[in-house]
Amino acid sequence: MMPFNKELLTKATEIIGGEDAVKLVEAIRSLGETTDDKIAIETGMRLNNVRKILYRLSNYSIVSSTRSRDPESGWFIFKWRLQPDQIEGYVQNVKKRILEKLKTRLKYEEDHEFYSCSNPSCKRVVFEDAMELIFHCPECRQPLKHFDKGKTVEILRKRIEELKNESGE
Numbered sequence: 242m243m244p245f246n247k248e249l250l251t252k253a254t255e256i257i258g259g260e261d262a263v264k265l266v267e268a269i270r271s272l273g274e275t276t277d278d279k280i281a282i283e284t285g286m287r288l289n290n291v292r293k294i295l296y297r298l299s300n301y302s303i304v305s306s307t308r309s310r311d312p313e314s315g316w317f318i319f320k321w322r323l324q325p326d327q328i329e330g331y332v333q334n335v336k337k338r339i340l341e342k343l344k345t346r347l348k349y350e351e352d353h354e355f356y357s358c359s360n361p362s363c364k365r366v367v368f369e370d371a372m373e374l375i376f377h378c379p380e381c382r383q384p385l386k387h388f389d390k391g392k393t394v395e396i397l398r399k400r401i402e403e404l405k406n407e408s409g410e
């Protein structure tokens with residue numbers, strides 16, 4: 242198991258479930274293995290909301306539950322606990338998804354030529370569209386000039402390299 246990284250856990254939790262999820266994780270950390278109704282009491286959150294977030298977090302393996310039968314009532318009891326050893330895997334997954342997106346974006350940049358007016362609030366236009374527009378910006382009607390994508394491509398390549406290094410690819 243990797244060393245417990247509180248900051249990483251909080252960040253991942255917030256992305257997945259927002260502030261309520263962070264509160265919930267804090268509660269489980271202080272209570273230890275616990276039930277949803279105890280978490281609801283600890284956080285002051287509604288039980289339905291607590292359950293919703295617990296299932297969401299369990300989909301990402303941030304929390305896990307064990308099921309047992311209450312000997313008195315015969316009902317199932319779910320006990321929840323943190324699974325911080327899974328966080329690193331989650332972060333790696335997110336990084337992988339970002340990497341894929343960046344690669345797609347880079348390919349798009351490499352495969353196209355772009356044209357733009359000098360207006361920073363207008364969007365770039367790909368060559369084929371620029372031709373159809375007779376090289377005039379569809380938004381401000383200013384003439385379109387060839388857009389130097391060199392910087393964008395460079396930034397994308399650099400970020401892709403960084404992510405690949407971080408993931409040990």
Ligand SMILES: [Zn+2]
Nearest residue numbers: 358363378381
């Ligand atoms: Zn324009």
